[in-house]
Amino acid sequence: MPGASKRSSRTEVNDTETSALVDRLLHRQGVYLPLELLLAEGRLLYPDFDQWRAGAIAYLDECLFGDSDKSVQLLRAAAQYARALGLRPQPLNTRAGAAGHP
DSSP: OTTOOOOOOOSSOOHHHHHHHHHHHHHHHSSOOHHHHHHHTTSSOHHHHHHHHTTSSSOGGGGOOSOHHHHHHHHHHHHHHHHHTTOOOOOOOOSTTOTTOO
């Protein structure tokens, strides 16, 4: 978003906090979705996510708050923890109007 100020997010990625967050998402939703992690951590706002889903925003990373390297670190730590739990990645189409998605 050109001209929009990005609010600050956490600057450190803590693996213990990340695993606890993944655990909460699993408990609440029964599934771990990286997009939900970004929403829960305040690195992505739901209205921005909705606009991206609808195709109004081309790249989701245009909407992320905070240091992009820290977002990548957060997602990697969460993925590593999910693998340690025995979870396996599965493709998911989150774009509106996609087959199998409202």
